[in-house]
Amino acid sequence: MITRFVAAAVFAAAALSASTPAVAEDLPPAAGSVRPDIDPFYSPPPDLASYRDGQLVDHREVDVDLGIPVRAWQLSFRTNDSRDHPELGVTTVLVPTAPWTGSGRRPVVSEQLPEDSTGTRCAPSYTLVNHTAQSAEPLTQMLAKGWIVAVPDHEGPKSGFLTGPRTAHTILDGIRAVGGFEPAGVGPDAVWGLDGYSGGGAATAWAAQLQPSYAPGLSFAGAAIGGVPADLTALTARFDGSVFSGYNFGILVAFDREYPEADIGDLLDERGQAAIAAAGDACVTDLLVTFAFRRLDDYTRGTVLLQSPRFAAILRDNSLGATAPAMPIFNYHADTDEIVPVDQADQLMARWRAGGTTIETVRDPLGEHGLEALRRVPDAQAFLADRMAAADR
Structure with missing residues (x-):
């Protein structure tokens, strides 16, 4: 691991070379284009423990090209790992530049991409800037609708694949950070939607499950989760x-x-x-x-x-089901999913229903894990749109 001192020296050298004229390779690296392991933006301040959960630490504007004109910022903030030790979280908030022409407030969703990795080079904040983000179709469709979307690095600085509580903390504290970041235009009283599939579905489910205890002051219209690895x-x-x-x-x-x-x-x-x-x-x-x-x-x-x-x-x-979400849930899954079996998702939904959660389920008799994600994107987003509109009335 490169130390913070060495990382800072790398950036200082880039900045110094940028002061000399004028060839492209002398320019400093674009914001967000350097791996998080060696980018000082991702280094926590020494006094991070004194920050409130979700309190903004730093921000920077970045260039994200998903085919829809947006302004994008990376936000860093205080969150907590699985044992409630302070940790630096990062989320990317994308705001379409076109004016919102729909009724009510512009919808805002936290989209959990299936990071499924053990390295920070796979984190969404890095892949979105460097054009290597995978499974981003739901994100682009939301932006095309004019929605504001936050995309957290839900695995955190240790790339905690399927580590449930710390994933939930990062998502919920990222939402707090976006609410406190005025340029995004969201505000702390916004009613949010949650969305994710597969590994991103597990992250979304954990955020929904822990929200009543960890972030009761936040408001949610609902969560759409598909192909969720629960057990x-x-x-x-x-x-x-x-x-x-x-x-x-x-x-x-x-x-x-x-x-x-x-x-x-x-x-x-x-x-x-x-x-x-x-x-x-x-x-x-x-x-x-x-x-x-x-x-x-x-x-x-x-x-x-x-x-x-x-x-x-x-x-x-780190398996789901210990408590039930307070928000409504849309859950979809292919009965023939070859990676994540549907029965363990059915068992999770049964436990959540027994705990009082309102759940709408869709089960497709035939389907493959990756194709199911694409098939049900319109239904998941219609569910979120309906509930966000109802919350806005």
């Missing part, structure tokens, strides 16, 4: 040794970082330690290609990893 115990068992086993190695890296006191790495042998290192800065495609068909127990010191008390407890703690 990590069931999913890791399903992924192990399959074509999708790379997800397990991403989870292993994320939980080892998020819960160092569990000392998960001590359960691994030398091959396991090498695998963790190799998986430590990977986007989703890297994980799936590198670790396809691998079994976790081939990398341990004779431990059945998925049944070890330490690891099993963390899987349970």
Whole structure:
């Protein structure tokens, strides 16, 4: 990891070279174009613990080209990890430049992209600026409707893939930060929508589930979630040794970082330690290609990893369903989803309904995980539009 001092020196050198005339390579790097690992914008201030949850730390305007004219800013703010330790969060807020001509206030949504990674080079704030964002179709369609959209780096600075509580904290504190950022024109009393699919659906579900306890002062019209990985115990068992086993190695890296006191790495042998290192800065495609068909127990010191008390407890703690959201939910899933089985999503919806959540579900008899995301985008956005309009009346 490059230190903050070295990162600052890199930027200082770029700024110094920019003072000399006049070739393109002498210009300083564009805002947001440098990997978060070495960009001082992502470094927390020493007094971060003194900031309120969601309090703005810094902001900068960035250039984001999604085919719709927008103004875009990256906001950094105080949030908390899974154990409520202070952490710096980042969200990108995109505001269409065209005037809002719809009735009522311009809708505002937090869109959780499926980051599914172990490296900050895969974080949305970086990929949106550098034209490498994946699964951004819902985002572009919302912007085309004239909606304001916030896109949080919901995995946080440690790239915490599927670490539920810290993901929820980042989303909710990002919404607080946007509400306090006047140039976005949202305001602290806005009624928000939440949206996400797959890994972004899990992040959205966690934010909906923890909102009543963590951010009761925020107002939400509803949340649309699809293809949601809810039960990590069931999913890791399903992924192990399959074509999708790379997800397990991403989870292993994320939980080892998020819960160092569990000392998960001590359960691994030398091959396991090498695998963790190799998986430590990977986007989703890297994980799936590198670790396809691998079994976790081939990398341990004779431990059945998925049944070890330490690891099993963390899987349970990061599975959804302990409490029910207060906001209405739209949930969609293909019955034949080849990655995230529908039964564990059905079980989550049953628990939430029993807790009093109002839920509208759509189940498609035939469908594939990626195509289901595209198929139901219009329905998810219609659900959010209807509820935001009703909240505005």
